[in-house]
Amino acid sequence: MRFWVWIGALVIGWGGGSAVWGDDLERELEAAKASLDSLQAAQEANEAKLQKSLQRQQTEKVDLERLERSMYRVQGELRNIRRREQGLSGKLSETRKQVRSAQERLKVRKAGMALRVREMYKRGRRNMLEILFSSASFSEALRRVRYLVRIAEQDREEYQALRSSQLRVQKLYTLQDTEYKHQKALLQKRITTERQLEQSAVGKKQAIHRLQSDIAARKRAHQAFEEKKAESNDRISQILKVLEERLRRGQRLAELPPFDFIAHKGYLLRPVDGPVVTRYGKYQDPELKTWTFNRGINIAAAEGNNVKAVAPGEVVLVDWFPGYGLFVLLRHPEGFFTLYGHLGENLVDKGEILAEGAVLGLVGNSGRPDGNFWLHFEIMQGENPADPMGWLVR
Numbered sequence: 134m135r136f137w138v139w140i141g142a143l144v145i146g147w148g149g150g151s152a153v154w155g156d157d158l159e160r161e162l163e164a165a166k167a168s169l170d171s172l173q174a175a176q177e178a179n180e181a182k183l184q185k186s187l188q189r190q191q192t193e194k195v196d197l198e199r200l201e202r203s204m205y206r207v208q209g210e211l212r213n214i215r216r217r218e219q220g221l222s223g224k225l226s227e228t229r230k231q232v233r234s235a236q237e238r239l240k241v242r243k244a245g246m247a248l249r250v251r252e253m254y255k256r257g258r259r260n261m262l263e264i265l266f267s268s269a270s271f272s273e274a275l276r277r278v279r280y281l282v283r284i285a286e287q288d289r290e291e292y293q294a295l296r297s298s299q300l301r302v303q304k305l306y307t308l309q310d311t312e313y314k315h316q317k318a319l320l321q322k323r324i325t326t327e328r329q330l331e332q333s334a335v336g337k338k339q340a341i342h343r344l345q346s347d348i349a350a351r352k353r354a355h356q357a358f359e360e361k362k363a364e365s366n367d368r369i370s371q372i373l374k375v376l377e378e379r380l381r382r383g384q385r386l387a388e389l390p391p392f393d394f395i396a397h398k399g400y401l402l403r404p405v406d407g408p409v410v411t412r413y414g415k416y417q418d419p420e421l422k423t424w425t426f427n428r429g430i431n432i433a434a435a436e437g438n439n440v441k442a443v444a445p446g447e448v449v450l451v452d453w454f455p456g457y458g459l460f461v462l463l464r465h466p467e468g469f470f471t472l473y474g475h476l477g478e479n480l481v482d483k484g485e486i487l488a489e490g491a492v493l494g495l496v497g498n499s500g501r502p503d504g505n506f507w508l509h510f511e512i513m514q515g516e517n518p519a520d521p522m523g524w525l526v527r
Contacts (some may be wrong), residue, residue, distance in 0.1 A: 173455055176358040183351040187276040190344040207323055214320045221313040235299040242295055246288050322413040325460045328416045355423060388486050392445045394467045401443040402490055405471060405508050407434035411519040421459050429472065431509030436506045438496040440473050443525070448485045448493070457509065460502020461493050467514075474509035475499055 157459040186216020410432035416423050446463035449470075453459050461481060485492060498506045512519045 140511055154333050155454050170360055172361055177455075179351055179354050179358070182357070183258050186344050186347050186351065190341060190348065193341045197334060197341065200330055200337060201318065204327065204334065205514045207327050207330060209372070211320070211327060214316060214323060218313070218316040219322055221309060221316055222511045225306070225309045225313050228302065228309055231302045232299070232306050233496050235295065235302050239292075239295040239299050242288075242292055244329050244390060246292060259275065266467055297483045303455050320408060344474045352423075359423065389447065389466060390488065392466055392489065394444060396466050397444065398524050400526050402441060403432075404443055404471075404510050405434045405438055405440050407432045407508075409522070410507065412458070413518075413522065428513075429474075430508055431491075431507040433505070433507055434496045436477060436496055436498070437513065439492045440476065440494045440508055442487045442489060442491045442493055442494060443471055444469075444486055445489050446471065446486065448481045451479050451481065453499065456500060459494075460509075463487065463493075470511075470513045472511040472513075474511075475507055477506075 140193040187451065209362075214236075215462065231394060254431055301403055335471045409430050410433045411427060415424050415426050415429055440461075442463060444463075444465050446465040449464045450462040451460075457474040459476040459479060462470055462471075473494060475498055477499060478493045481487065481491075482491045496506055496508055498504050501507065510521055512521050512524055
């Protein structure tokens with residue numbers, strides 16, 4: 134809890150009931166309270182935006198990591214597709230040469246066959262009879278006829294073989310060409326995907342850079358808020374010194390029963406039974422790395438449990454403030470004060486005189502966004518906070 138919040142409330146509360154203090158200090162303290170409330174609201178809004186920016190930055194980083202993994206995968210696919218495309222290109226070039234070679238051989242063979250056919254056509258049947266009758270014997274004529282038939286069959290077989298070879302190579306070329314075109318299309322598609330991923334990654338990096346600048350600015354604003362609060366705290370402390378001097382002239386403390394506050398150090402009643410969940414001292418914000426000072430302790434207790442005065446005292450303020458919720462402030466002899474915050478209900482009014490152990494309220498969770506049922510308890514001597522753990526009975 135922050136000193137300036139409750140000390141401002143303390144002074145304002147007393148000022149409303151004491152004409153001795155003067156209207157000028159009351160108005161100044163009212164203005165200080167309003168200014169501090171405004172600072173608190175602005176800081177809460179800034180911190181909410183900071184948390185939102187941090188969450189967006191984390192989301193953008195996760196998205197960027199996903200994009201980079203996708204880019205790595207696509208780049209690997211591109212390398213494999215390019216290697217396959219180069220291999221297919223080499224095979225296609227070799228098959229193209231085979232197609233041309235087969236076509237050339239078939240062309241030569243067809244030319245030779247055409248020449249023989251023309252010669253035979255020119256000679257006609259007469260040439261065939263000359264071959265037969267010019268033979269020395271019938272068997273020789275038969276051998277000649279068989280030779281001519283064999284030549285014709287060999288021409289036909291070779292032509293069919295060359296034709297089949299040409300068709301086979303042409304079919305292979307068509308298949309390889311189709312596969313090559315498919316690889317080219319796949320390659321172009323992967324290149325387009327890679328470019329789209331790169332553009333998205335650039336956009337994510339720019340967004341992260343903008344968020345980093347925004348986060349840095351909001352952290353600087355957070356520090357500026359803390360500095361302004363410290364300045365306000367110093368100013369209120371100076372006013373407090375003047376007001377405390379005037380307070381000593383009051384007669385209300387004379388109504389309290391005899392009580393040596395200092396002599397009871399380590400033996401004061403506990404305001405409520407329960408474990409201490411937050412201790413007195415400095416704490417560092419894990420995200421912002423800024424330090425805050427807890428001026429009291431937080432005690433976990435069941436909702437509705439009685440909250441007791443640790444010593445005889447005067448109720449000087451019953452109010453509600455951000456960070457405190459509903460609270461009661463007591464003034465004790467020897468310039469000591471105790472504060473009881475996050476009450477669910479107060480059972481006293483300002484100006485009442487309470488005995489040691491008197492019930493002043495019930496445990497609640499007012500002013501706590503997390504909903505925990507904690508009693509916030511502080512002890513101060515004048516304007517100086519003290520660790521309650523050193524004052525309460527163990």
